[in-house]
Amino acid sequence: MKNILKSTLALLSVLVAFTSCDNASKSNSGALSSSAAEKVYVAPGEHDEFYAFISGGFSGQLSVYGLPSGRLFKVIPVFSQDAEKAYGYNEETKPMLNTSHGFVPWDDAHHPDISQTKGVVDGRWVFINGNNTPRIAKIDLTTFETTEIIEVPNSAGNHSSSFVTENSEYVVAGTRFSVPIPQKDMPIKDYKGNFKGALSFISIDPEHGHMDIKFQLIMPGFDYDLSHPGRGKSHGWFFFTTYNTEEASTLMEVNASQNDKDFIAAVNWKKIEEYVNNGGGTMMPAKYAHNVYDEATHSATSTMKKEVRVVNPLEVPGAVYFLPTPKSPHGCDVDPSGEYIVGNGKLSANLTVHSFTKMLAAIENNKVAGDAYGIPILNFEDVLAGVVEQPGLGPLHTEFDGKGNAYTTFFISSEVVKWKLGTWEVVDRQPCYYSVGHLMIPGGNSQKPFGKYVVAMNKITKDRYLPTGPEVTQSAQLYDISGEKMELLLDFPTIGEPHYAAGCPADLIKPRSKKLFKLEDNKHPYATLNEADTKVVRDGKTVHIYMTTIRSHFAPDNIEGVKVGDKVYFHVTNLEQDYDVPHGVSMIGANTSELLIMPGQTETFLWEPKQIGVWPFYCTDFCSALHQEMQGYVRVSPANSNTPLKWSLGEDIE
Amino acid sequence: MKRSNIIMFIAALLPLGLFLFPLWKITLEAPQYPTPLGMYIHINDFSDVHPHDIKNINLMNHYVGMKYIPEAIPEFKIFPIGIIITTVIGLIIAFKGNYKWFLFWFVLMIVLSSAGLYDFYLWEHDYGHDLDPKAIMKFTNPDGSVMGFQPPLFGSKDILNFKAHSYPRLGALFLGVGIAASFIAYLIGKKNNKKSVTM
Ligand SMILES: [Cu+2]
Numbered sequence: 001m002k003n004i005l006k007s008t009l010a011l012l013s014v015l016v017a018f019t020s021c022d023n024a025s026k027s028n029s030g031a032l033s034s035s036a037a038e039k040v041y042v043a044p045g046e047h048d049e050f051y052a053f054i055s056g057g058f059s060g061q062l063s064v065y066g067l068p069s070g071r072l073f074k075v076i077p078v079f080s081q082d083a084e085k086a087y088g089y090n091e092e093t094k095p096m097l098n099t100s101h102g103f104v105p106w107d108d109a110h111h112p113d114i115s116q117t118k119g120v121v122d123g124r125w126v127f128i129n130g131n132n133t134p135r136i137a138k139i140d141l142t143t144f145e146t147t148e149i150i151e152v153p154n155s156a157g158n159h160s161s162s163f164v165t166e167n168s169e170y171v172v173a174g175t176r177f178s179v180p181i182p183q184k185d186m187p188i189k190d191y192k193g194n195f196k197g198a199l200s201f202i203s204i205d206p207e208h209g210h211m212d213i214k215f216q217l218i219m220p221g222f223d224y225d226l227s228h229p230g231r232g233k234s235h236g237w238f239f240f241t242t243y244n245t246e247e248a249s250t251l252m253e254v255n256a257s258q259n260d261k262d263f264i265a266a267v268n269w270k271k272i273e274e275y276v277n278n279g280g281g282t283m284m285p286a287k288y289a290h291n292v293y294d295e296a297t298h299s300a301t302s303t304m305k306k307e308v309r310v311v312n313p314l315e316v317p318g319a320v321y322f323l324p325t326p327k328s329p330h331g332c333d334v335d336p337s338g339e340y341i342v343g344n345g346k347l348s349a350n351l352t353v354h355s356f357t358k359m360l361a362a363i364e365n366n367k368v369a370g371d372a373y374g375i376p377i378l379n380f381e382d383v384l385a386g387v388v389e390q391p392g393l394g395p396l397h398t399e400f401d402g403k404g405n406a407y408t409t410f411f412i413s414s415e416v417v418k419w420k421l422g423t424w425e426v427v428d429r430q431p432c433y434y435s436v437g438h439l440m441i442p443g444g445n446s447q448k449p450f451g452k453y454v455v456a457m458n459k460i461t462k463d464r465y466l467p468t469g470p471e472v473t474q475s476a477q478l479y480d481i482s483g484e485k486m487e488l489l490l491d492f493p494t495i496g497e498p499h500y501a502a503g504c505p506a507d508l509i510k511p512r513s514k515k516l517f518k519l520e521d522n523k524h525p526y527a528t529l530n531e532a533d534t535k536v537v538r539d540g541k542t543v544h545i546y547m548t549t550i551r552s553h554f555a556p557d558n559i560e561g562v563k564v565g566d567k568v569y570f571h572v573t574n575l576e577q578d579y580d581v582p583h584g585v586s587m588i589g590a591n592t593s594e595l596l597i598m599p600g601q602t603e604t605f606l607w608e609p610k611q612i613g614v615w616p617f618y619c620t621d622f623c624s625a626l627h628q629e630m631q632g633y634v635r636v637s638p639a640n641s642n643t644p645l646k647w648s649l650g651e652d653i654e
Numbered sequence: 655m656k657r658s659n660i661i662m663f664i665a666a667l668l669p670l671g672l673f674l675f676p677l678w679k680i681t682l683e684a685p686q687y688p689t690p691l692g693m694y695i696h697i698n699d700f701s702d703v704h705p706h707d708i709k710n711i712n713l714m715n716h717y718v719g720m721k722y723i724p725e726a727i728p729e730f731k732i733f734p735i736g737i738i739i740t741t742v743i744g745l746i747i748a749f750k751g752n753y754k755w756f757l758f759w760f761v762l763m764i765v766l767s768s769a770g771l772y773d774f775y776l777w778e779h780d781y782g783h784d785l786d787p788k789a790i791m792k793f794t795n796p797d798g799s800v801m802g803f804q805p806p807l808f809g810s811k812d813i814l815n816f817k818a819h820s821y822p823r824l825g826a827l828f829l830g831v832g833i834a835a836s837f838i839a840y841l842i843g844k845k846n847n848k849k850s851v852t853m
Contacts, residue, residue, distance in 0.1 A: 516706075551713050577709050578709075578710045625717060626717075626790060
């Protein structure tokens with residue numbers, strides 16, 4: 001008996017020794033780095049498991065990365081002109097950047113979100129908000145091109161945006177800054193009670209994804225910071241964090257941080273939708289641009305809309321409630337089941353989690369603590385699900401792994417903290433390098449997260465990378481979250497500020513990817529579908545060049561009869577019908593950019609020659625063995641000359 | 655109807671499969687074409703294996719001065735008529751003829767198919783060797799002669815950076831089985847004939 005006991009003890013101690021040894025080697029950087037490298041290594045020719053769409057923040061764009069490799073695949077131009085792809089420079093995409101303020105070729109791109117079907121990311125479109133001049137863009141994932149941008153009127157600082165409901169019924173655009181609605185000239189000190197916050201519900205056409213502002217909820221003049229749709233049981237509700245419930249308008253860092261609790265606004269959008277469908281709300285004059293890119297004409301059109309439907313929340317009793325939440329809450333995140341609403345009070349030491357079930361019960365029992373501008377405020381204790389006690393400093397954002405865990409970023413203490421839903425206990429924490437904002441788990445914004453990795457997006461990197469001037473790259477970090485403990489696998493640099501990201505399995509997108517545009521489907525008004533139809537047409541002082549490209553020449557490549565002061569439009573059609581064979585074209589002295597034309601596509605740029613001479617143009621994309629020979633000339637004569645219009649290709653030179 | 659005649663009947667019909675399935679396939683592989691370029695040769699048409707393959711073959715071939723693969727060749731008119739006529743002859747034989755005629759049809763088909771193959775070879779040779787004198791790239795064989803770019807009639811062959819494969823497809827199988835079946839019909843017919851004579 002004694003022997004058995006002894007040997008058992010011996011065995012146990014051996015086991016303990018082994019496990020502790022194992023632990024020791026895990027924290028040892030040598031062993032760690034080799035296994036981490038293997039986990040992010042994607043061999044040549046192999047594909048990453050996930051696509052990550054990381055917003056470019058103040059670059060205005062959306063970048064596409066592979067996970068786990070962290071490789072940058074593409075920068076998709078959205079709100080900023082991009083000379084690389086002629087986006088916002090060519091005649092076809094200039095209308096995309098039109099707004100009620102005119103042409104605005106920049107924005108601050110913040111929160112991408114992937115469309116969903118039945119609560120699961122479906123890989124069809126990415127929506128992203130322009131924060132500065134309020135806009136929402138839709139990116140089509142068959143082409144990775146921005147195909148629609150809608151401006152949001154009555155809004156300012158479109159920040160609590162662009163989050164998509166679980167069947168992509170709506171993408172939401174909540175204003176960060178409250179403003180006079182309609183805008184008017186008034187003293188800023190009269191903010192309180194006079195400024196309003198618009199929460200816009202933009203419907204998404206289930207077939208084409210076309211956006212249309214269904215209604216705007218005109219809320220009290222708080223700052224609406226972030227938002228998330230309910231899901232599962234809370235589908236039909238939307239939650240918005242607020243700060244500045246003080247309604248201060250100056251020295252906000254102090255004056256907007258006075259209240260111990262701000263609110264999460266809970267909006268029953270189904271109820272309001274029903275009200276609106278029955279003719280509720282009022283049409284109000286508003287001016288906003290709706291820009292749609294048509295894949296058949298390869299061109300965008302911008303329409304200026306003149307009115308928008310607004311809803312006063314008091315008109316729809318029971319549709320809007322305030323949940324008190326400490327303290328200047330930033331992130332507003334709903335767990336996959338839809339039960340928990342996490343309000344990250346960025347000035348609070350604790351994390352506050354509300355219960356959807358309790359909220360419904362409080363509403364049912366009419367347990368109202370008071371009201372703000374007539375909107376009922378529920379009791380904090382009545383809706384509270386639990387508190388994660390002192391998990392870190394400066395909580396910002398939370399995502400979920402679908403296995404009952406939540407991951408919250410802490411900006412001030414610069415870390416990701418893993419905790420358990422329901423028990424509210426902290427399970428693990430990992431440092432970030434440095435000052436993390438958002439984090440992203442692929443599908444972490446849906447009912448079905450792919451809880452294998454989390455990407456943390458950092459605001460500064462200091463010593464983390466080689467110095468590149470006063471500003472160093474911003475960066476993302478990849479953690480393996482498949483085990484109980486998180487493991488840092490990789491740092492990778494990002495463009496602009498990696499504000500937020502959305503991710504999904506590559507297999508959702510890969511099979512639907514468009515390889516080329518069929519020439520026979522090209523309905524561009526200036527398309528030239530074969531070389532025989534190329535021509536140059538003068539119309540007063542405007543010259544239209546109908547040009548084609550194919551490996552390795554332009555047709556025509558000799559053009560005469562253009563004059564100083566003309567407006568010369570190059571309408572260039574790429575006749576290729578092979579995957580990944582774009583041609584470029586650039587013209588000396590053109591005040592726009594090159595064109596980069598995909599197979600089967602037509603694009604146009606404007607050249608206004610100001611000097612006489614014979615000026616070359618050439619292909620800018622190394623297209624073939626004879627790319628360097630892909631060039632041509634335009635002869636520019638004086639404005640008053642009568643050089644006849646002439647064009648040719650391959651004519652024998654005497 | 656006798657068994658041999660039934661087989662002959664089927665044999666005569668089988669070549670009609672050429673109207674349903676491609677006769678031949680030529681595939682071009684290269685590292686920058688992870689999905690190889692390919693074309694099917696039908697009894698009356700060329701077609702793409704993947705959309706736009708022929709266009710892309712033409713685009714590449716123009717570097718060495720090869721002509722564009724034509725939309726149609728005269729053979730596309732002659733071959734279908736030939737197949738229909740031989741099928742009609744085969745059917746008449748199957749209904750009316752005695753087994754010796756089966757052998758005649760078998761030999762006729764062998765001769766015509768060989769002629770077709772030879773014609774195809776000639777076309778290929780011309781296509782691969784009659785190059786534009788202003789071709790962008792000119793290549794010579796080790797012996798100094800001008801390099802041709804003729805795909806193989808049957809089998810695989812390296813042509814510059816490409817590996818070309820040329821193999822029969824289902825249509826050719828129908829034709830081949832049809833021809834073979836006529837010979838079997840002949841053998842069975844002959845055997846039965848002997849039997850009936852001795853009995
Ligand atoms: Cu080119």
